Amino acid sequence: MAGRTFLYAQSGGVTPVINATAAALIRTARASGDRVLAARNGILGVLEEHLVDTASLTDADLDALGHTPGGVFGSCRYKLKGLEENRREYERLIEVFRAHKVDCFFYNGGNDSADTALKVSGLGEIMDYPIQCIGVPKTIDNDLAVTDNCPGFGSVAKYVAVSILEASLDVMSMSSTSTKVFILEVMGRHAGWIAAAGGLAARAPGDPPQIILFPEIPFDEERFCAAVRQSVERHGYCSVVVSEGLRNADGEFVAAAASRDAFGHHQLGGVAPAVANVVKRELGYKYHWAVSDYLQRSARHIASATDVEQAEAVGQAAVTLAHSGHSGVMPVIRRISDAPYEWEIATAELDQIANHEKKMPREYISEDGFAITEAARRYLAPLIHGESFPPFGADGLPEYLRPELTELDPLLPEFRV
Amino acid sequence: MAGRTFLYAQSGGVTPVINATAAALIRTARASGDRVLAARNGILGVLEEHLVDTASLTDADLDALGHTPGGVFGSCRYKLKGLEENRREYERLIEVFRAHKVDCFFYNGGNDSADTALKVSGLGEIMDYPIQCIGVPKTIDNDLAVTDNCPGFGSVAKYVAVSILEASLDVMSMSSTSTKVFILEVMGRHAGWIAAAGGLAARAPGDPPQIILFPEIPFDEERFCAAVRQSVERHGYCSVVVSEGLRNADGEFVAAAASRDAFGHHQLGGVAPAVANVVKRELGYKYHWAVSDYLQRSARHIASATDVEQAEAVGQAAVTLAHSGHSGVMPVIRRISDAPYEWEIATAELDQIANHEKKMPREYISEDGFAITEAARRYLAPLIHGESFPPFGADGLPEYLRPELTELDPLLPEFRV
Numbered sequence: 041m042a043g044r045t046f047l048y049a050q051s052g053g054v055t056p057v058i059n060a061t062a063a064a065l066i067r068t069a070r071a072s073g074d075r076v077l078a079a080r081n082g083i084l085g086v087l088e089e090h091l092v093d094t095a096s097l098t099d100a101d102l103d104a105l106g107h108t109p110g111g112v113f114g115s116c117r118y119k120l121k122g123l124e125e126n127r128r129e130y131e132r133l134i135e136v137f138r139a140h141k142v143d144c145f146f147y148n149g150g151n152d153s154a155d156t157a158l159k160v161s162g163l164g165e166i167m168d169y170p171i172q173c174i175g176v177p178k179t180i181d182n183d184l185a186v187t188d189n190c191p192g193f194g195s196v197a198k199y200v201a202v203s204i205l206e207a208s209l210d211v212m213s214m215s216s217t218s219t220k221v222f223i224l225e226v227m228g229r230h231a232g233w234i235a236a237a238g239g240l241a242a243r244a245p246g247d248p249p250q251i252i253l254f255p256e257i258p259f260d261e262e263r264f265c266a267a268v269r270q271s272v273e274r275h276g277y278c279s280v281v282v283s284e285g286l287r288n289a290d291g292e293f294v295a296a297a298a299s300r301d302a303f304g305h306h307q308l309g310g311v312a313p314a315v316a317n318v319v320k321r322e323l324g325y326k327y328h329w330a331v332s333d334y335l336q337r338s339a340r341h342i343a344s345a346t347d348v349e350q351a352e353a354v355g356q357a358a359v360t361l362a363h364s365g366h367s368g369v370m371p372v373i374r375r376i377s378d379a380p381y382e383w384e385i386a387t388a389e390l391d392q393i394a395n396h397e398k399k400m401p402r403e404y405i406s407e408d409g410f411a412i413t414e415a416a417r418r419y420l421a422p423l424i425h426g427e428s429f430p431p432f433g434a435d436g437l438p439e440y441l442r443p444e445l446t447e448l449d450p451l452l453p454e455f456r457v
Numbered sequence: 458m459a460g461r462t463f464l465y466a467q468s469g470g471v472t473p474v475i476n477a478t479a480a481a482l483i484r485t486a487r488a489s490g491d492r493v494l495a496a497r498n499g500i501l502g503v504l505e506e507h508l509v510d511t512a513s514l515t516d517a518d519l520d521a522l523g524h525t526p527g528g529v530f531g532s533c534r535y536k537l538k539g540l541e542e543n544r545r546e547y548e549r550l551i552e553v554f555r556a557h558k559v560d561c562f563f564y565n566g567g568n569d570s571a572d573t574a575l576k577v578s579g580l581g582e583i584m585d586y587p588i589q590c591i592g593v594p595k596t597i598d599n600d601l602a603v604t605d606n607c608p609g610f611g612s613v614a615k616y617v618a619v620s621i622l623e624a625s626l627d628v629m630s631m632s633s634t635s636t637k638v639f640i641l642e643v644m645g646r647h648a649g650w651i652a653a654a655g656g657l658a659a660r661a662p663g664d665p666p667q668i669i670l671f672p673e674i675p676f677d678e679e680r681f682c683a684a685v686r687q688s689v690e691r692h693g694y695c696s697v698v699v700s701e702g703l704r705n706a707d708g709e710f711v712a713a714a715a716s717r718d719a720f721g722h723h724q725l726g727g728v729a730p731a732v733a734n735v736v737k738r739e740l741g742y743k744y745h746w747a748v749s750d751y752l753q754r755s756a757r758h759i760a761s762a763t764d765v766e767q768a769e770a771v772g773q774a775a776v777t778l779a780h781s782g783h784s785g786v787m788p789v790i791r792r793i794s795d796a797p798y799e800w801e802i803a804t805a806e807l808d809q810i811a812n813h814e815k816k817m818p819r820e821y822i823s824e825d826g827f828a829i830t831e832a833a834r835r836y837l838a839p840l841i842h843g844e845s846f847p848p849f850g851a852d853g854l855p856e857y858l859r860p861e862l863t864e865l866d867p868l869l870p871e872f873r874v
Contacts (some may be wrong), residue, residue: 054630056623081633110626116634198853205854206473206755209527213471216498217533222751241854312748313727330750331729334639338623342758344853424853429846436615436761436841437622437658 044069046362047142048094049079049086050178051118051149051156054111055192056199056340057351058178059441061148062113063106064355065176066094072363077140080447082116083147083156086136087129087457092445104441106352107430109340112441118457119152120159123166132455133160134167139451144172144362150179150190154370155394161368175370175390176358178351180337182233185396186388187372191354192337194347194423197237199339200226200281201424203332205241208248208279211328215277220325221268223280224249225312226332230285231400232256234336238281239412240420248279250410253315255285256400257409259294264315265322267410272325286311341438345426350383357385381422461486463779464559465511466496466503467595468535468566468573471528472609473616473757474768475595476858478565479530480523481772482593483511489780494557497864499533500564500573503553504546504874509862521858523769524847526757529858535874536569537576540583549872550577551584556868561589561779567596567607571787572811578785592787592807593775595768597754599650602813603805604789608771609754611764611840614654616756617643617698618841620749622658625665625696628745632694638685638736640697640746641666642729643753647702648817649673651753655698656829657837665696667827670732672702673817674826676711681732682739684827689742703728758855762843767800774802798839 046069050058066076076094079085092113097105105112123130137145147157154175161173177184182193204224211222228234232254239252250271253259271278286294295311312329319327350373357371368390376382404416412420430438463486467475479495486493493511496502509530514522522529540547554562564574571592578590594601599610621641628639645651649671656669667688670676688695703711712728729746736744767790774788785807793799821833829837847855 050630054627084633108626109623111630114633115630117631118634201854202758203752203756205857206526206757207751209525209857209859210471210751210755213467213528213532214534216501216531217535224752240852243852243854310730313730328750329748330752331746331748332752333745333747334624334627335620335641335747335749335752338627339620340623341619421852425851426853427846427849429844432844434842435657435660435838436843437618437660440622440626442626 044074044143045077045141046074046144046146047077047079047086047137047140048146049082049148050111050113050115051082051147051153052115053180053337054115055178055180055337056109056195056343057191057348058148059108059110059112060106060348060351061176061178061191061355063102064352065146065358066097067102068356068359072359077142078113081114082118083120084116084118084457085114087132088455089136089450089452091140091448093448096446097443101441101443104439107340108440109338112443120156123159130163130167134163134169135452137171138169143170144174146174146176146358148176148178150181150184151395151397154390158368158390158394161390172362172367174358174361174366175393176354177370177372180234181228181231183231183398185393185398188375188383189373189423191347191351193233194344194350195339196234196336197240197420198344198424199336199342200234200237201240202342204238204249204279204281207330208241211277211279218326219328220272221278221280221319221327223282223312223315223327223329224332225282225284225330226336228255228283228285230255230397232283233400235281235283236400236404236412236416237420237424239416240424242411246275249281250275250278251280252410252412253280253282253286254405254409255283255287256402256405258289259286260289261318261322265318268319269323280315282311282315284311340430343428344424345428346423348428353385361387378418378422381425461491461560462494462558463491463561463563464494464496464503464554464557465563466499466565467528467530467532468499468564468570469532470597470754471532472595472597472754473526473612473760474609474765475565476525476527476529477523477765477768478593478595478608478772480519481769482563482775483514484519485773485776489776494559495530498531499535500537501533501535501874502531504549505872506553506867506869508557508865510865513863514860518858518860521856524757525857526755529860530862537573540576547580547584551580551586552869554588555586560587561591563591563593563775565593565595567598567601568812568814571807575785575807575811578807589779589784591775591778591783592810593771594787594789597651598645598648600648600815602810602815605792605800606790606840608764608768610650611761611767612756613651613753614657614837615761615841616753616759617651617654618657619759621655621666621696621698624747625658628694628696635743636745637689637742638695638697638744640699640729640732640744642699642701642746642748645672645700645702647672647814649700650817652698652700653817653821653829653833654837654841656833657841659828663692666698667692667695668697669827669829670697670699670703671822671826672700672704673819673822675706676703677706678735678739682735685736686740697732699728699732701728757847760845761841762845763840765845770802778804795835795839798842
């Protein structure tokens with residue numbers, strides 16, 4: 041069936057490669073003669089009927105979109121409540137689909153978005169409007185169930201591994217008379233996948249980072265200080281990667297301040313200075329710390345080629361799933377082998393993914409809790425393989441796309457969330 | 458005169474390209490049949506006779522060194538006192554030069570190192586040992602006098618411009634329901650050169666970063682909050698670059714905590730969370746902040762090709778100056794034209810550079826104090842031109858050199874600083 045109308049939206053925290061997924065999805069659909077609308081700011085744009093027609097993007101725009109970080113259509117943190125509590129929003133979704141003749145909705149996001157996509161996929165039957173819904177995976181947190189890894193994670197992993205390698209060469213140079221301890225804070229609320237990626241920089245015994253602080257391992261000041269001291273005595277310096285989700289033995293976040301976002305998640309930041317204070321107080325070493333925050337998840341300039349390839353593959357596969365009539369599913373990555381690294385796209389049911397969280401296996405963390413194991417390295421290494429530099433302009437900056445997106449005229453009365 | 462013996466050392470905070478200078482200097486000297494020794498940890502390694510013979514570095518090593526961040530021989534923060542106060546150290550320097558038949562000392566550093574180099578250049582006459590001394594410029598702070606710009610700065614400038622561009626695309630995507638303000642803290646104790654580089658990302662009116670907070674402009678909370686609110690109301694978000702050296706109207710650093718390093722400089726960090734707190738308290742917007750710290754000055758993976766070329770040029774020129782019998786001088790960069798950008802290497806007297814500090818001209822900062830002017834853009838733009846990606850290995854990481862450096866057997870009794 042050709043000439044279909046698809047609606048695509050981006051959800052949750054964006055990644056360096058979510059636009060690569062969008063570009064691949066649009067290009068694949070376009071090649072089949074399908075129309076692709078996109079919602080501004082995720083599901084909110086559907087509810088409020090802020091839609092754009094991606095036909096305005098030229099083929100050159102799609103090429104540029106494929107190497108542009110952020111979420112070009114805007115994303116949102118907004119979780120639909122259950123149908124019973126919130127029939128109004130579900131009815132509105134159907135109205136918008138019906139008004140714009142949308143027959144398949146693609147929701148590109150993580151756990152919470154998979155939950156939204158699952159709910160939407162159940163609407164057709166309940167509300168008597170034939171709508172397919174397909175989740176498309178994306179999250180730097182790498183915590184989606186079923187899929188071997190998540191598009192977005194590989195690039196963040198590469199950024200973290202490269203950054204701690206580079207900063208460690210710096211502190212190594214300075215340690216005789218100045219900074220002896222460097223601490224890099226990385227994202228990862230509940231799982232240490234991103235922090236673990238820092239361990240890829242440690243290719244030989246004694247290599248930096250000498251210490252990784254995982255959210256899975258309660259922070260023990262005394263053991264940490266002993267490890268820092270040992271590294272400084274052996275190597276002259278100590279390089280530390282710490283996850284924003286680091287907790288103490290009581291389960292409290294080590295980061296000084298915590299507030300909550302719209303999903304009820306803690307919004308963290310500032311565990312690096314907290315850990316630096318421990319170093320200062322207990323050991324007296326001169327330290328430096330960095331918090332990479334959004335830089336790590338927008339650094340398209342140092343994206344993993346493997347990640348870009350997979351981000352594009354899930355976008356293409358989503359269209360294929362739509363064409364073959366699937367709903368309530370998500371294209372996922374299945375690993376065939378570690379070395380040589382081989383993978384393929386498989387199909388997973390959304391109810392196996394929505395609201396599940398893939399934890400990092402304990403066997404990926406060394407016995408002392410400060411490093412990754414060989415099993416973790418086998419898993420992680422292929423995900424940062426290859427470079428995918430964006431083109432740079434004469435002004436020395438990457439040529440990222442910032443298209444003018446004109447919204448379609450609304451066909452329905454205004455609706456406020 | 459061929460077959461000379463040179464001694465090279467690195468000083469102060471390292472840069473992404475100081476090793477490119479080292480590699481070029483060693484290669485140029487080697488081509489002339491000169492021997493190049495290197496001191497571990499700057500002038501300290503001279504005093505304590507921790508020297509290596511760079512002959513152990515193969516040509517392939519020198520190629521790799523040319524794209525490796527950090528300071529491969531180790532750096533130091535150590536400033537020689539005046540001759541009157543500290544004759545012991547000066548005598549020791551001469552003893553070490555004499556023992557190893559060193560006839561020219563190259564000191565690769567910033568302001569303080571130029572002062573050390575100047576003092577050493579005066580030793581020959583006073584202590585009756587013929588020693589040339591040549592300063593070689595390096596500093597990410599871009600605050601050396603005479604030279605148009607400093608090797609190291611262009612790459613940091615590129616990192617900052619690329620990073621704020623990328624992170625702004627991220628916050629732009631999230632701003633409808635989540636983060637509205639993003640704050641990136643960058644280095645620059647006393648001068649806003651690095652913060653100014655963030656302004657290169659703003660190529661059209663309204664582009665991010667909407668606000669730059671310079672150390673030259675006292676922080677005015679009220680005006681800042683008004684500017685943030687205006688940006689959020691116009692664009693939906695606000696992207697901020699803040700210099701670690703930001704001060705309030707009383708001249709106090711805005712960063713919460715400040716301690717002192719060996720040169721008596723304040724060691725800063727944490728102005729981003731301080732500014733974020735103002736946003737939270739006065740405006741209530743959701744914010745994110747990043748502190749790039751060492752990442753910005755070790756990010757060789759995103760180095761400026763112009764910067765790499767200039768770093769190599771000053772290394773080559775230093776050897777030429779040595780061959781032509783100069784002492785007490787530094788090869789500097791002289792700009793011939795902005796567009797097309799043309800430059801050449803000139804020679805400056807060290808006494809014009811030592812302990813001077815090049816401030817950023819007020820006309821580089823917009824009248825409202827939150828942006829750069831066209832004059833600043835003309836100056837800065839060529840410095841981030843071109844990419845110089847390091848080679849990456851099959852493991853997805855840059856192939857940085859970490860050579861085993863074997864120290865020469867000491868010829869003199871032990872000396873402790």
